[in-house]
Amino acid sequence: MFYREAGQYKTTYAADMAIFPIRQDRYGLALILLIAFVAIPAFGNQFLINTMMIPFLILSLAAIGLNLLTGYTGLLSLGTGAFMGVGAYACYKLETFFPQVNILVWIVVSGFVSALVGVAFGLPSLRIKGFYLAVATLAAQFFLEWCFARVPWLVNYNDSGAIEVPSETLFGLSVTGPTATPVTRYLVVLTIVAAMAWIASNIVHGRIGRMWMAVRDMDIAAELIGIRLLRAKLLAFAVSSFYVGVAGAMMVFLWLGAAEAEAFNIDLSFQILFMIIIGGLGSIVGAFFGATIIHLLPIALRALPAMVGLSIDAARIDQLTFMITGILIIVFLIAEPHGLARLWQTAKQKLRVWPFPY
Amino acid sequence: MDLLRAIFIDPFAQMIGSPDLLAQTIWEGFVGGVLYALIALGFVLIFKASGVFNFAQGIMMVFAALTLVGLHEKGVPAWVALILTIAVMYALAVGIERLVLRPLVNQPDIILFMATFGITYFLIGLGELVFGGNPKSMITKELFLPGGSIDLHIPGGRVQLQKLDIAAAAVALIMVAGLALFFQKTRIGRALRAVADDHQAALSVGISLNQIWVIVWFTAGVVALATGIFWGARSDVSFALQVVALKALPVLILGGLTSVPGAIVGGLIIGIGEKLGEFYWGPLLGGGIESWLAYIIALAFLLFRPQGLFGEKIIERI
Amino acid sequence: MSGEILLSVDDVSLSFGGVRAIADVSFDIRKGEVRAIIGPNGAGKTSMLNVVNGFYHPQKGEITYRGRTRARMKPHEAAEQGIARTFQNVALFKGMTTLDNIMTGRSLRMKRNIFWQALRHGPALDEEIKHRRVCEEIIDFLQIEHIRKTPVGALPYGLQKRVELGRALAMEPELLLLDEPMAGMNLEEKEDMSRFIVEANRLRGATIALIEHDMGVVMDLSDRVVVLEYGRKIADGVPDMVKSDQKVIDAYLGAGR
Numbered sequence: 021m022f023y024r025e026a027g028q029y030k031t032t033y034a035a036d037m038a039i040f041p042i043r044q045d046r047y048g049l050a051l052i053l054l055i056a057f058v059a060i061p062a063f064g065n066q067f068l069i070n071t072m073m074i075p076f077l078i079l080s081l082a083a084i085g086l087n088l089l090t091g092y093t094g095l096l097s098l099g100t101g102a103f104m105g106v107g108a109y110a111c112y113k114l115e116t117f118f119p120q121v122n123i124l125v126w127i128v129v130s131g132f133v134s135a136l137v138g139v140a141f142g143l144p145s146l147r148i149k150g151f152y153l154a155v156a157t158l159a160a161q162f163f164l165e166w167c168f169a170r171v172p173w174l175v176n177y178n179d180s181g182a183i184e185v186p187s188e189t190l191f192g193l194s195v196t197g198p199t200a201t202p203v204t205r206y207l208v209v210l211t212i213v214a215a216m217a218w219i220a221s222n223i224v225h226g227r228i229g230r231m232w233m234a235v236r237d238m239d240i241a242a243e244l245i246g247i248r249l250l251r252a253k254l255l256a257f258a259v260s261s262f263y264v265g266v267a268g269a270m271m272v273f274l275w276l277g278a279a280e281a282e283a284f285n286i287d288l289s290f291q292i293l294f295m296i297i298i299g300g301l302g303s304i305v306g307a308f309f310g311a312t313i314i315h316l317l318p319i320a321l322r323a324l325p326a327m328v329g330l331s332i333d334a335a336r337i338d339q340l341t342f343m344i345t346g347i348l349i350i351v352f353l354i355a356e357p358h359g360l361a362r363l364w365q366t367a368k369q370k371l372r373v374w375p376f377p378y
Numbered sequence: 379m380d381l382l383r384a385i386f387i388d389p390f391a392q393m394i395g396s397p398d399l400l401a402q403t404i405w406e407g408f409v410g411g412v413l414y415a416l417i418a419l420g421f422v423l424i425f426k427a428s429g430v431f432n433f434a435q436g437i438m439m440v441f442a443a444l445t446l447v448g449l450h451e452k453g454v455p456a457w458v459a460l461i462l463t464i465a466v467m468y469a470l471a472v473g474i475e476r477l478v479l480r481p482l483v484n485q486p487d488i489i490l491f492m493a494t495f496g497i498t499y500f501l502i503g504l505g506e507l508v509f510g511g512n513p514k515s516m517i518t519k520e521l522f523l524p525g526g527s528i529d530l531h532i533p534g535g536r537v538q539l540q541k542l543d544i545a546a547a548a549v550a551l552i553m554v555a556g557l558a559l560f561f562q563k564t565r566i567g568r569a570l571r572a573v574a575d576d577h578q579a580a581l582s583v584g585i586s587l588n589q590i591w592v593i594v595w596f597t598a599g600v601v602a603l604a605t606g607i608f609w610g611a612r613s614d615v616s617f618a619l620q621v622v623a624l625k626a627l628p629v630l631i632l633g634g635l636t637s638v639p640g641a642i643v644g645g646l647i648i649g650i651g652e653k654l655g656e657f658y659w660g661p662l663l664g665g666g667i668e669s670w671l672a673y674i675i676a677l678a679f680l681l682f683r684p685q686g687l688f689g690e691k692i693i694e695r696i
Numbered sequence: 697m698s699g700e701i702l703l704s705v706d707d708v709s710l711s712f713g714g715v716r717a718i719a720d721v722s723f724d725i726r727k728g729e730v731r732a733i734i735g736p737n738g739a740g741k742t743s744m745l746n747v748v749n750g751f752y753h754p755q756k757g758e759i760t761y762r763g764r765t766r767a768r769m770k771p772h773e774a775a776e777q778g779i780a781r782t783f784q785n786v787a788l789f790k791g792m793t794t795l796d797n798i799m800t801g802r803s804l805r806m807k808r809n810i811f812w813q814a815l816r817h818g819p820a821l822d823e824e825i826k827h828r829r830v831c832e833e834i835i836d837f838l839q840i841e842h843i844r845k846t847p848v849g850a851l852p853y854g855l856q857k858r859v860e861l862g863r864a865l866a867m868e869p870e871l872l873l874l875d876e877p878m879a880g881m882n883l884e885e886k887e888d889m890s891r892f893i894v895e896a897n898r899l900r901g902a903t904i905a906l907i908e909h910d911m912g913v914v915m916d917l918s919d920r921v922v923v924l925e926y927g928r929k930i931a932d933g934v935p936d937m938v939k940s941d942q943k944v945i946d947a948y949l950g951a952g953r
Contacts, residue, residue: 033828034821096488144677147684151431151491151635155627156680159673170664222816226824227799227806230792234800237789244749245867246775246804255810286621290495297492302791339507346500353493354481 025372039221056210061203069202074275076315077206077213078267083295083307084220085263090293091301092224093256094236095145099157100292102164103261104268105284106134109174111269112183116176123188123196127212127269134265135258137164142257146250149239161286168281184278196273205274212270216263221304223259232256233302264292294345298352300361309360313348317341389658398535403657404650409543411649412550416605417626418633418641419554420598425635426574427594428479430490434497436623438599441501442467443606443615447517448509456520467599475591483587502617513618516610518542523611546608553604554642557597566593574636621669625652628676634686643687648672699727701760702871702903703748708757710743710927717743718754719927725871730897730904732918732935734911736947739924741907742784745873748905749774749781761871776804780869784876784907786856790849794859797848798834801866802827834862838892854885858892865896872902878910886910890917915939923947 028043030036040046060073086100110130115123141160145153168174175183187199194200195208223229234242235252243249272279291314299310318341325332332340356362393400417435424432432438445466449459478493518525524541561567572580573590581587609619629648633640652675656668704724710717718740725731733741746752748759750769758765761777769779780801789797806827812820835841838858843851848859857877864872877893878886890913896902908914914921914935921938923931925947931938938944 033825033832037821037824037828094488096491144681148680150488152631152680152684154491155631155673156677158624158627159670159677162670162673166666166669170666219814223810223813226813226816226820227803227808228810228813230796230800231803233792233796234789234803237791238787240751241783241787241789242800243771244751244775244781245801245863246772247800248772259810286624290499293492293495297495335511336507339503339511342499342503343507344503346496346498346503349496349499350478350493353485353489353496354478357485357489 037225039225053214056214057207061207064203064206066202069206072316072319074202074206074209076311077209078270078275079292079295079315080308080311081213081216081270082264082267082292083299083311084217084304085260085267086292087296087299087302087304087307088220088224088232088263089256089260091296091303091306092229092236093232093253093260095142095253095256096150096154097157097260098154098286098289098293099141099160099164100264101284101286101288102161103134103138103264104271104288105164105168105281106137106261107131107265107268108272108279108284109168109183110134110265111273112185113174113176115186115188115273119186119188123273124208124212127266127273130269131262131266134268135262138257138261138264139254142254145253145257158286161289165281165285168284180280182278182280183272185273188273196277209270209274212266216266217304217308220263224304228255236302294349296359297349298359300359301357303359303361305364306359306361309364313360314345317344384662385659392658396534398532398537399657401532401537403653405537405539405543407650407653408646409540409546409649410653411646412547413605413609413645414626414629414649415642415645416550416553416601417623418629418645419557419638420601420605421626421630422633422636422638422641423557423594423598423601427570428573428591429487429577430479430494431487431635432598433491433494434501435598435602436620436626437498437501437617438467438470439602439606439609439623440615440617440619441470441505441606442599442603443516443610443619444505444509444514444617446603446607447514447610447615450517450520451509451514456517459517460521463603464600467603468596471592471595471599474595475588479591480588498620502620506617511616513614513616514610516607516615518611521607523607542608542611549604549608553601554638558638566590570594625672628672630686631676632679632687634688637686637688640686640688648675651675699729701725702727702762704760705744705748706758706760708744708747708754708759710740710747710752710754717927718747718924720757721924721927721929722757723922723929723932725903725905726920727903728897728901729919730893730906730917732906732908732914732921733924734908734914734921735924735930738926740927741924742875743927744924745781745875745905745907749779749873775867778867778870779873780864780867780871780902781873782857782860782864782875782877784879786853786860788848788856788860788863791847793845793847794840794851794862795828795831795835795844797859798831798862798866799827801863802831804867831862831866834865837865837895838862839888854881857881857889861889861892861896865900865902868900869902872896872904874904874906874908876907876909878908878913886913893917 025042025044030041035041040049060069064073082100082104086097089095089097107130110133111126114126114129141157144156148156169181175181178184185196187194188196195204224232231242231247231252234245234247235249239249242252268284276283295310295314296307297310298313299308300306318337321337321340321344352359417439420435420438421432424430424435442463446459446463449462450456454462474497478497479490482490482493524545527538527540530537530539561571569580569585570590570593572583572585573587577587606615609622613619625648629641629644632647633642633644652668652671655671656665660667701724704722706722707720708722709719721740721744733744735741743752747754748769750771750773753768758767759769761769761779789800792800806823808820808823812818835844838861840855840858840862843855848856851859861874861877874893878889881889893904893906894917897904906914906918918935920933921931921935922929923938923941923944930943930947931941
């Protein structure tokens with residue numbers, strides 16, 4: 021009823037090319053941002069902010085990163101977890117070497133470190149694709165994980181073998197470490213994620229996004245219209261690893277506070293991959309949908325039985341989470357390979373013409 | 379200079395100095411390689427017949443072993459448990475064909491590949507839910523598998539061969555021979571090869587794809603069970619084994635996705651290569667390089683021969 | 697038809713693992729003409745186009761394009777030098793819309809780097825709008841306005857062929873290689889497509905190399921025709937001459953007759 025675009029005429033190409041060409045969508049986005057930036061910090065409790073929102077945002081950012089590579093460029097990666105690790109360890113090294121520099125700078129710089137590593141492991145993508153490339157990214161996963169565990173320099177030779185986050189301030193406000201309040205960390209994470217999501221959306225709607233999708237849909241034809249495949253693929257690896265690396269740095273510095281090599285294992289890679297399968301391959305908003313489902317599923321499984329007075333032990337919940345995740349993946353691949361993002365589009369389309377079927 | 383020496387000279391000096399250690403390491407690698415090859419064999423079977431790159435093959439191995447041990451733990455006699463496990467693997471094949479493959483027919487390969495991630499996670503959850511997540515030990519005695527070891531005297535010392543490992547190699551050999559015969563001589567085997575060659579053409583001469591899929595997935599399940607028994611006997615049975623099982627992937631890349639001899643040779647190269655690497659060069663890097671060496675070997679190989687050892691060269695058409 | 701020579705192929709041979717696809721073929725394409733390549737199935741026509749735009753690398757022979765001679769082209773180099781191409785089995789980017797497909801054809805002419813792209817304001821947006829305008833002209837020209845925002849995977853075959861031509865035209869090519877642009881079309885669609893080809897040639901100044909099986913179309917459209925059979929050239933000349941060539945008649949009707 022309210023979702024109608026009648027009367028909204030697009031008179032310039034710029035208006036037609038806007039990312040949200042329909043006015044109601046723009047209002048919706050503004051409302052979401054308002055809730056995220058104002059309502060949640062003002063009224064949210066510790067549980068909502070710390071356990072739900074911060075991890076959700078960080079995982080969404082990683083999912084956006086992987087989606088640029090897998091969803092848009094068609095290069096399947098099973099090494100996301102390790103690249104998050106690269107971001108985290110790089111940020112830790114930089115921060116402990118130069119503690120006087122603003123932590124936000126290091127979070128962004130560690131993204132670039134991760135991008136470099138991503139390019140190095142993306143080099144084989146010129147010669148191999150599909151399953152073969154997926155296996156090649158497993159090489160990155162296991163090799164990097166081994167580095168995190170076995171190279172003591174990376175953890176500054178400390179005995180625990182873990183990286184621990186020192187306290188850092190930004191404009192006099194404590195941002196990282198034990199003294200930082202969840203709300204501050206949340207706002208920092210939210211700002212970074214919102215800005216990077218906006219940038220990602222800009223990139224995929226322009227020349228570079230089209231170039232990636234061309235490589236994904238038909239690489240030979242892309243080459244014959246002048247796209248340099250290696251360059252396009254490496255750029256995808258670089259940008260994707262940048263996003264994933266920033267997410268990894270934030271995961272340790274603004275969420276967990278400390279991490280061991282184990283935190284960046286292949287299960288994390290799969291978790292992120294499942295987010296984009298469920299949320300929608302080749303969709304920025306889908307990354308958020310997928311992160312919601314995958315991150316909230318275990319939380320919901322813990323909370324729901326308790327509500328009806330049942331008690332299930334933690335191991336059971338993990339097992340159930342695995343089973344349900346597996347089923348969800350298969351169901352989504354069968355019913356809607358384009359994930360929740362496509363369902364969302366369809367729903368909007370239906371709403372637009374409601375009450376008529378077309 | 380010292381580093382170069384430590385990389386290029388010392389390990390070889392060590393090999394020549396104590397040939398018994400070298401032989402022992404190669405034997406260990408050989409047995410590991412045989413088991414990798416068996417997992418890879420399951421992959422190849424399924425890939426040839428249905429074009430699915432079955433990421434879940436490793437998990438199927440653990441799941442089968444876990445079912446066997448878990449049933450025995452619940453008081454079922456060993457041989458009944460074995461038969462029941464085979465029945466479970468058959469049910470799994472039927473289930474996967476009905477619920478995953480059939481609805482996804484004609485989808486791009488990568489979608490089917492991702493669906494097998496779903497199968498992987500489902501099986502991990504199911505296995506642990508039913509049989510518990512704690513590591514179990516394989517019921518080798520009850521299955522009449524030999525224990526103990528024999529010593530082999532070679533110039534320069536002796537090599538210890540576990541009888542269990544010899545049995546594993548023997549079973550692997552019998553299985554590969556059996557499968558080869560099955561493919562070459564039986565009606566189903568011919569149908570299978572036809573399907574592997576061209577789905578549509580096979581359909582047009584009246585071969586039922588669905589039936590063939592159940593058969594290959596079941597066969598792969600039985601291969602997985604055999605592998606799981608031996609691998610479970612060498613360590614514990616738990617889903618931690620999946621990381622080991624994943625090493626069948628570099629084996630596949632080395633051997634080519636469609637070649638049974640490739641799977642075997644690839645398995646042996648990776649198995650022996652990573653044991654030698656770990657034993658002679660691992661200490662230089664702080665150990666544990668087994669976790670990635672196989673992948674790096676495969677990756678280096680891919681850059682020079684993308685189609686694998688026995689794969690055919692692909693000519694792209696447009 | 698006395699234009700200068702744009703592309704010449706000299707003594708090119710190509711084989712795949714012992715199977716010979718092209719054997720010692722030479723011909724040239726003059727600037728501004730419509731050059732047809734015909735021949736029975738498996739004569740090596742598509743392989744020839746693949747050699748011209750660098751997708752296949754011939755074992756022997758040379759290609760001279762715009763006065764530069766080389767043993768083989770590289771695909772992106774060919775594109776940068778103004779060679780565009782359509783394919784026998786439509787090779788569109790199926791997940792993208794018609795507009796995006798055509799915009800992709802402009803890739804080489806868009807220069808703004810990733811940092812401008814990331815902002816999508818200022819120069820990047822201006823550039824995007826400028827090229828959008830060009831693409832809209834092509835969309836008008838091909839009469840596909842109504843499917844501008846439809847993913848091409850969902851379009852019928854005839855329209856896909858049109859979009860593919862649009863993508864090639866967006867490159868503003870000097871040489872346009874068309875591989876069976878009218879295969880599987882009905883009469884009306886063929887007439888439309890013929891008109892687009894003629895206009896692309898006359899108004900947009902593209903030199904065209906065309907593979908086509910419909911002899912009526914070939915004879916009407918082309919200035920000169922080269923005939924291949926089993927990878928060899930058996931005739932070359934103006935349509936009327938080729939039509940009456942005994943070897944060509946044999947190739948099409950079977951020599952035994």
